[in-house]
Amino acid sequence: MTFAGVLRSEWIKLWSLLSTRILLLLTLVAIVGVGALAVLIRYTYLDDMIRTARDQGQTMTPEMLEKSFPPGSGFDLYNLPNAGLQIGILILGSLAVLFMSSEYATGMIRSTMNAVPRRTPAFAAKAIILAVISYVITTVAGVATFLIAMPVFQGIGFDLDWSTDGVLYSIFTGGLYVAGVALIGLSLGTLLRNSAGGITVLVALFFVLSIAASFMTLIPGEFWKYVPQYIPSEAGGRFLSIGHTDGTIDPWHGGLIFLGYVLLFLVPAMITLKKRDV
Amino acid sequence: MIEATGLTKVYGGKTAVAGVSFTVQPGLVTGFLGPNGAGKSTTMRMVMGLDRPTSGSVTVNGLPYAHHKAPLHEVGALLDAKAVHTSRSAYNHLLAMAATHGIPKARVREVIEMTGLEAVARKKAGGFSLGMGQRLGIAAALLGDPQTLILDEPVNGLDPEGVLWVRNLVRYLANQGKTIFLSSHLMSEMAQTADHLIVIGRGRIIADAPVKEIIAGTRQAKTLVRTGEALELSALLAGDGVTVDQSEPETLEVTGMDSRQIARIALDNHVLVYELTPQLSSLEDAYFDLTKDEVEYHSHLTGGPAVSAPAAAGK
Numbered sequence: 393m394t395f396a397g398v399l400r401s402e403w404i405k406l407w408s409l410l411s412t413r414i415l416l417l418l419t420l421v422a423i424v425g426v427g428a429l430a431v432l433i434r435y436t437y438l439d440d441m442i443r444t445a446r447d448q449g450q451t452m453t454p455e456m457l458e459k460s461f462p463p464g465s466g467f468d469l470y471n472l473p474n475a476g477l478q479i480g481i482l483i484l485g486s487l488a489v490l491f492m493s494s495e496y497a498t499g500m501i502r503s504t505m506n507a508v509p510r511r512t513p514a515f516a517a518k519a520i521i522l523a524v525i526s527y528v529i530t531t532v533a534g535v536a537t538f539l540i541a542m543p544v545f546q547g548i549g550f551d552l553d554w555s556t557d558g559v560l561y562s563i564f565t566g567g568l569y570v571a572g573v574a575l576i577g578l579s580l581g582t583l584l585r586n587s588a589g590g591i592t593v594l595v596a597l598f599f600v601l602s603i604a605a606s607f608m609t610l611i612p613g614e615f616w617k618y619v620p621q622y623i624p625s626e627a628g629g630r631f632l633s634i635g636h637t638d639g640t641i642d643p644w645h646g647g648l649i650f651l652g653y654v655l656l657f658l659v660p661a662m663i664t665l666k667k668r669d670v
Numbered sequence: 671m672i673e674a675t676g677l678t679k680v681y682g683g684k685t686a687v688a689g690v691s692f693t694v695q696p697g698l699v700t701g702f703l704g705p706n707g708a709g710k711s712t713t714m715r716m717v718m719g720l721d722r723p724t725s726g727s728v729t730v731n732g733l734p735y736a737h738h739k740a741p742l743h744e745v746g747a748l749l750d751a752k753a754v755h756t757s758r759s760a761y762n763h764l765l766a767m768a769a770t771h772g773i774p775k776a777r778v779r780e781v782i783e784m785t786g787l788e789a790v791a792r793k794k795a796g797g798f799s800l801g802m803g804q805r806l807g808i809a810a811a812l813l814g815d816p817q818t819l820i821l822d823e824p825v826n827g828l829d830p831e832g833v834l835w836v837r838n839l840v841r842y843l844a845n846q847g848k849t850i851f852l853s854s855h856l857m858s859e860m861a862q863t864a865d866h867l868i869v870i871g872r873g874r875i876i877a878d879a880p881v882k883e884i885i886a887g888t889r890q891a892k893t894l895v896r897t898g899e900a901l902e903l904s905a906l907l908a909g910d911g912v913t914v915d916q917s918e919p920e921t922l923e924v925t926g927m928d929s930r931q932i933a934r935i936a937l938d939n940h941v942l943v944y945e946l947t948p949q950l951s952s953l954e955d956a957y958f959d960l961t962k963d964e965v966e967y968h969s970h971l972t973g974g975p976a977v978s979a980p981a982a983a984g985k
Contacts (some may be wrong), residue, residue: 393740393771401769405755408762494755498796502720502753502811503763507770509736615956669721 395513398580402517406491406525416525419483420533426476427537434467435544454550469550470558472541473534474632480533481573481598488577489590491518497583501670511666515582519575519658526574527567536564558634565632565647571623572628573598573655579661598625621646624653627655671696671849673716676726679712686712688873689726694851696817699844701864701881702853703957710745710853711749714822717851718747731817731849737863742771746811747820751803751827756796760787760806763795768813781809786835800827808836818849825859837863861885871961873912884956893929895922896945903941907932923949 406412438457445452461467495501508514538559545552554560576597580590605620620626621641630646641649672694674814679687687709694700715721717728719735727734730745738744754763764778782791785805795806805828811819815856816956819840825833840850840863854860860867860881867884869877877884897903897920904922912926924932929946936943 393742397770397772401766404762404766404769405758407768408758409755412758428785496757498752499753500755500758500763502750505720505769506718506747506749507742507767507808509738509741540956667722669715 393508393513398508398513398517399520401507402416402514402521406521412487415483415487416529419480419487420529420536422479422483423476423530423533424536424540426479427472427474427533428540430475431537431544432539434469434472435548438467438550439546439548454548458550465509468558468633469541469545469552470556471562471633473538473559473563475537476533477530477566477570478599480526480530480570482595484491484522484570485573485594486591487601488522488526488574489581489594490587491522492578492581493587493590495586496581496670497587510516515578515662515665516633519578522574523571526571530570531563532565532662534566538563561634562632565643568647569628569632569650572650575654576624576657579657582661582665583657600648602626622649624650627653653657671732671852672728672730672820673715674726674728676715677713677716677723677728678725679709679716679721680724685873687716690727690870690873690875692868692875692878693751694777694818694849694868695846695866696849697847698865699840699850699852699863700866700868701860702851702868703855703857703860704853704854705961706869708870710855710870711822713870714747714851715747715818717746718749720749739813740771742767742773742814742816744814744816745818746814746816747822748804748807748811748824749820750821751800754795754803754806757794759792760809761791761800761812763806764809764813765809771814773813777813777815781812784812785809801829801832804828805832808839816848818851819843820851821860822853823855824852825854825856833859857957861954869957869960876960884960892949893924893927893932894945894947894949895924895932895943896920897922897936897941897943897978899941902939903936903943906935906939906941923952 438454441457442452442454458467458469467663495504504514537553542552552559573594577590577594580593581587584590584593601623602620602625605623605626608620609617618639621630627641627646627649630641631643631650633643636642672692674693675691676689677687677691678685678689690709690713697843702710702713703816716723717730717735731738735741736744737967754760758766761778761782764781765775767780768775777877782788787805787809789800790802795803798806804807804824808821808824811821821836821840824836824840828836837859840852844865845852852860852863864881865875867881867962868875869884895903900920900922901918904916907914907922907924912924915923929948933946935941
C-alpha cells in the first residue's frame with residue numbers, strides 16, 4: 393500500500409460516479425453564470441451613471457466614478473472573478489461533505505478501511521483531491537468570469553485588465569478559500585457521518601451565520617461591530633480583498649483566521665476517524 | 671494465522687464479546703459457528719481493525735491488521751456484502767480497492783471472472799441481489815491473493831451452485847496452505863466445509879476443536895426403532911437414563927440404550943421390530959447440546975489444538 397495508490401483509489405472513487413462528474417461541470421457553469429450576471433449588473437449601473445452625468449453636462453470619467461465609491465462597497469471591479477464564489481462554496485462544500493458521508497451511508501467506508509486500515513491516509517487523500525478540484529474549478533471559473541468582464545468594462549472606458557491591482561490576487565485567493573471550505577465540508581462529513589446533517593451545518597456556518605452576524609452589528613456597543621468580521625465567511629471573504637481599511641482586519645489576518653477554522657474542523661475529524669469503530 | 675487473546679468488546683454496557691482467545695491455523699478451514707448475536711461478526715470486525723477491542727488483542731500473520739505494509743495481500747475479508755457505494759459499478763469498486771495496493775487491472779478482471787460477475791461488472795452495485803453482492807464481496811477479498819481469508823456468512827443469499835463454489839474455493843485455498851476463517855449460523859454448511867470449529871455463544875467460546883471431535887463428543891447417540899407395537903415397546907424400554915420419543919406412529923427415537931440392547935428386549939418380549947437404525951449424531955445435535963448448557967460442556971470440549979482461555983466471566 394502506498395500513499396500514491398490511496399490517492400489514485402480516491403480519485404477513481406470520485407470520478408467513477410456519473411453524478412459527481414455532472415455536478416462538477418454544472419458548478420463551473422454556475423460560478424461563471426453568476427459571475428457574468430454580476431458583470432452585467434455592475435456594467436449597467438456604472439454605464440448609467442456615466443450617461444446621466446454626461447446628459448447633465450458634467451464630466452465623469454470612469455476613474456472619477458471608481459474613486460467615488462469606497463472600497464468594499466460592492467462596486468470594485470478587481471474582485472469580479474470571485475463574483476460567483478458563493479455558488480462554488482455551496483456546491484463544492486456539499487460535495488466534500490458527501491465524499492465522506494456517502495461512504496458511511498452506503499457502507500463503502502468498511503471497504504475503504506479494509507484496504508487502508510491506518511485510515512489517516514484515506515482521509516488525507518480525500519482532502520488533497522477535494523482541495524485540488526475545488527481550487528482548479530474556482531480558478532478556471534474566475535479566469536473565465538474575468539475574460540467576460542474585461543471587454544465589457546474596457547468598452548466603456550474602464551482601465552481593467554490582468555495587471556489591474558487585485559485581479560490576480562483575487563483569482564489566486566478565491567481558489568484557496570473554496571478549497572478551505574471543501575476541507576471543512578469533508579471534516580463535517582467525517583464528524584457527523586451523515587449527509588443531511590453535514591450539509592446543514594455547512595450552510596449554517598457559511599450562510600446563516602453571516603446573516604446572524606449582520607444582526608449582531610445592531611446590538612448597541614462598539615464591541616459588537618467588530619465581532620462579525622471574525623466568523624468564517626467574513627474572515628475568509630476579507631482574505632479575498634485588497635487594501636487596508638481602518639477598523640477592519642487586514643486580508644492576511646482574515647486568511648490566517650480562516651485557516652484556523654479549517655484546522656479547527658480538520659484535526660478533530662482526523663482524530664475521530666482514527667479512533668471510531670466503523 | 672489469526673491469534674486472539676482475551677478479545678473483549680463492550681458496546682455501551684452490553685458485552686458483545688467477552689474475553690475470547692483462539693488461534694486459527696493455516697492449511698485448515700476453521701468454522702466460526704454461533705447463533706445470531708453471538709459475537710461472530712464483532713469478533714471478525716475486531717480482527718480487521720474496524721472495531722477497536724475494549725480489551726485484549728488480535729494479530730493476523732503475526733501483526734495487528736493495521737500494522738501490515740500491504741494489508742490486502744495479508745488478509746482478504748468479506749464482512750458485509752453491502753460495503754459498496756450503491757452508485758458505483760462493481761468493476762470500478764474493485765478498481766478503487768485495487769489501486770490502493772497497486773494491484774493491476776488484470777487481477778481485477780481475474781477476480782471478476784473467478785466470481786462469475788462478468789455480466790454485471792459494469793452495472794451499479796446498488797442494484798445487485800444479495801447473492802451478487804456476496805460474490806462482489808468475495809471478489810474484493812480475493813483481490814490481493816491474501817494469505818488469510820476471513821468470510822462472514824459467505825454463503826448467505828447464494829444459490830446452490832454458488833454455495834458449492836464457495837465450499838470448493840475455501841477447500842482449495844486451505845489445501846494451498848492458506849488460513850481460512852469462515853463464519854456461519856448454518857451447522858449443516860459447517861459440517862461439509864470446515865475441518866475445525868470454534869463455537870461461540872453469548873460472546874464466549876463454547877468449543878474449539880476439530881469437527882469430528884465435536885460430533886463424537888455429543889452426549890448420546892440415538893437409535894431409530896420402527897415397530898407395530900410402539901406403545902408396548904416404549905413401556906418396556908423406559909427406565910433409568912433412557913428416553914423414548916415417539917415422532918410418528920410406529921417410530922421411536924431411543925437415547926441411552928444401544929441397538930443391541932433394544933433388540934434383546936424386543937426379542938425377549940416377542941415384539942416385532944422391522945427397523946433398527948443407530949443414528950450418527952450430527953453437528954446440529956452437537957451444536958444444540960453445546961449451546962444448551964455452556965458451562966457443562968466448556969471444560970469438556972475445549973482443548974483442541976488451540977485451548978480456549980478460561981471464560982473470563984464477569985469481566
